[in-house]
Structure formats: C-alpha cells, structure tokens
Amino acid sequence: MFPFRNVLFPTDFSEHAHAALKYAAAFAREGAGRVVLFSVQEGSVPANLLTLPPRVLEEPHNEWLKNLRRDVDAVLADPLLAGLEVETRITEGDPAREIADAARALDVDLVTVATHGRGGLRHALFGSTAEEIVAESPSPVLVVRPPQREFVSHRDGRTHVNINRVLLATNFRPSAEPASHLAAEIARAAGAEFHSLYVVGDFMEQLADMFPESGSRALSDLRAFVAGKMEAFAREAGGGCQTHIAEGRPYEEIVRLATREDVDLVVTGTSTHEPFFGGAPVLGAEIERVIRNAPCPVLCVPAGRVVTPHPVRVTEPVPT
Numbered sequence: 001m002f003p004f005r006n007v008l009f010p011t012d013f014s015e016h017a018h019a020a021l022k023y024a025a026a027f028a029r030e031g032a033g034r035v036v037l038f039s040v041q042e043g044s045v046p047a048n049l050l051t052l053p054p055r056v057l058e059e060p061h062n063e064w065l066k067n068l069r070r071d072v073d074a075v076l077a078d079p080l081l082a083g084l085e086v087e088t089r090i091t092e093g094d095p096a097r098e099i100a101d102a103a104r105a106l107d108v109d110l111v112t113v114a115t116h117g118r119g120g121l122r123h124a125l126f127g128s129t130a131e132e133i134v135a136e137s138p139s140p141v142l143v144v145r146p147p148q149r150e151f152v153s154h155r156d157g158r159t160h161v162n163i164n165r166v167l168l169a170t171n172f173r174p175s176a177e178p179a180s181h182l183a184a185e186i187a188r189a190a191g192a193e194f195h196s197l198y199v200v201g202d203f204m205e206q207l208a209d210m211f212p213e214s215g216s217r218a219l220s221d222l223r224a225f226v227a228g229k230m231e232a233f234a235r236e237a238g239g240g241c242q243t244h245i246a247e248g249r250p251y252e253e254i255v256r257l258a259t260r261e262d263v264d265l266v267v268t269g270t271s272t273h274e275p276f277f278g279g280a281p282v283l284g285a286e287i288e289r290v291i292r293n294a295p296c297p298v299l300c301v302p303a304g305r306v307v308t309p310h311p312v313r314v315t316e317p318v319p320t
Helices: 015-030 060-076 095-105 128-136 174-190 202-210 212-236 250-260 285-293
Strands: 006-010 034-041 085-092 110-114 141-144 152-155 158-161 165-169 193-201 241-248 265-269 298-301
Touching: 006 015, 006 095, 015 034, 015 110, 015 141, 015 152, 015 158, 034 060, 034 095, 060 085, 085 095, 095 128, 110 128, 128 141, 128 285, 165 174, 165 250, 174 193, 174 265, 174 298, 193 212, 193 250, 212 241, 241 250, 250 265, 250 285, 265 285, 285 298
Parallel strands: 006 034, 006 110, 034 085, 110 141, 165 193, 165 265, 193 241, 265 298
Antiparallel strands: 141 298, 152 158
16 A cells, blocks of 8 residues: 555646645655646547647637646646656546546556645635545545645755654544554654544533433443554554544544644545435545644545444444
C-alpha cells in the first residue's frame, strides 16, 4: 500500500489545486512512480489537445480549449514535476464519478485533492462534493485544505516529505483495518511518531443518561472493550504506538488531538453508506467534519460501505 507509486492529481488549475500537486509530486517521487494530471471539463475535449496546431486554437469557438491547453502546459512545466513521469488525462462528466473511474481504471495508489477551486472542478473541490470524491474513490484520497500544517516542502529544486507525527482515528471495525495498516506503514517508513485514537461517541453517554442501568452497563463494557483493543493494538505495533481514548463528538476529539500533538497527517477509514433517497454513496457526518476542520491533511482510506455510521463492536465483516 505504501509507498504510493501511481498518483492521480485532479485539478481545476487553481492556486488551491496547486497545493495538492505538491503532495502528488512528492509521493510519486518518493515511490519512484508517476503523476496522472487529471481534469474534468464541462465540454468534450479533443484527445490531441496538446498537439493541436496553433491555428486551430486561435479560432473564436476554441478559445476555451486554448485556455485549457495553456493551463495544462503550465502545470506540466511546474518545477514540482521536474524529472517525474507525467500522464495527462482530460475528460467530460461528473467530477467525482470520473475521478473514481480513473482511479479504478489506472490502478491508482493515491488521489490528492484540494478542497477549494474554480472552473471545471469548482464543485468537486469546494464544499460537499469534495466528500463525494472521497466517498466514491476506490483508492486512498489525501485531502488538502489550505492553509493548514504542511508536511511537504519544495526547495533547492527538490521536494521533501517530512512526516513527524501520524494520527490514526479508528473505531476497530473490520472496515477500519486498511486505514490502520496504511497509517502504520507510513509512520514506520517516515520514522514518525504513531498515535492512535478511539472516540467513545457522546451518544453512548446520552444512552446511559436515558437508561441508567442498561445504558451505564453498556458504556462501561464499551470502555473496557476499547481499552483492551488499544492495548492489543499497541502490542501489535511493536510498542511504538501512543494510544488515546477520548469521549465526546468524534470529529471534535480527533481535531483536538491532532492540534495538540502537532500531527502532520490524520489517517481515517472512510466507509460509506447509501443515502436515504438514493444516489451516490455518502460519507458519515463525522468524517466530513474531520476533513473540513483538521489542522493538517487527512488521508481517507476506503473500506467499503456499512449499514450504520455508529461505532459498535463488530466480530464479523460488514457486508459491502
């Protein structure tokens, strides 16, 4: 799973998207891989856009293609990509779906997405549709929300990845295992501090208040269960994992710990569920809030779809 070698970089050619390019280039370079520059447009783009004769682009009805080619050329000439293998893909359609299809077809290891933008991806890279990309992608998605703490720098013609602290937000479901493994691999490869956090949701305390006897017993059992799981997880990590257990709103506790510990990367599983009225799969509200409020980039690791977003004790795989 790591290092990432085949990195998809969706872009609307904005300054915010450039922040995601820095991460795409850095990970591809670290993994001796490549970057796929990917753009979704509202109209059909000729497959030979980059080799069209200038006279064709000067035609009035092709001005948008001229501007698009200028933007693509500017990204390809960016020093961040110097020496890297880069492939360009431009398509038409729904951004989240096209990105997911490309990640699947190109066997992508990582998608890097910025959460603000304009142009063809203005909806995909701003607000709720950013979560649609995370929900639909079959590959891990690194969500960057400038300005925030960065772990990639570019100086003296070289890109540097400096991950000092990794935070895994987990609920110990089977669906969280891919995120757990990937977080551990990244921390190990980077020589970073590895932190793991489980948040006992505040709904459990509310349940205990409503049903003092049964609810309090359930809360006590859950606390003991989580403590045992954390101890086992720390042992499996070779004693190099600092474990944390908190109670409250999950996203608030994740953001609070990431801020307090100066975390460089938050890693979380992103199981999705079907919306009540049909349509594309959606993320749980807590994951969306982590993405929007984290003080650092968030790596979202897909793990199938679940029936309920509530953290529970699960012994069998969740149906996908």
